[in-house]
Amino acid sequence: QLQLVESGGGLVQPGGSLRLSCAASGFTVDSAVIAWFRQAPGKEREAVACITGTGSTSYLDSLKGRFTVSRDNAKNTVYLQMNSLKPEDTAVYYCAKSTFYYCSGYVPSFGTWGQGTQVTVSS
Numbered sequence: 001q002l003q004l005v006e007s008g009g010g011l012v013q014p015g016g017s018l019r020l021s022c023a024a025s026g027f028t029v030d031s032a033v034i035a036w037f038r039q040a041p042g043k044e045r046e047a048v049a050c051i052t053g054t055g056s057t058s059y060l061d062s063l064k065g066r067f068t069v070s071r072d073n074a075k076n077t078v079y080l081q082m083n084s085l086k087p088e089d090t091a092v093y094y095c096a097k098s099t100f101y102y103c104s105g106y107v108p109s110f111g112t113w114g115q116g117t118q119v120t121v122s123s
């Protein structure tokens with residue numbers, strides 16, 4: 001059974017950092033395309049970062065330089081390091097496994113989703 005479990009969300013002040021984790025089971029993260037999405041209240045879900053099986057990464061243009069996606073194959077876990085957080089980064093963050101073999105922000109192409117973790121950036 002394919003499963004993704006996110007953790008690491010919480011409340012952080014503007015300018016702070018958080019690292020989200022996405023623990024996978026039922027498959028190996030180095031054989032899959034895994035993306036991080038976020039969804040703020042009243043907004044559509046958007047892809048923020050993606051990593052392929054070969055380790056190639058891609059990011060939402062507006063987040064480049066602040067967010068970094070990485071993985072630990074031994075722990076079968078994908079991470080999202082978020083720095084210089086802003087109030088507009090507040091959202092529920094999800095990790096998801098794509099049915100494609102390349103990064104895409106096309107939500108229907110992702111067949112397995114985690115339960116989400118809340119990130120709130122506020123003073």
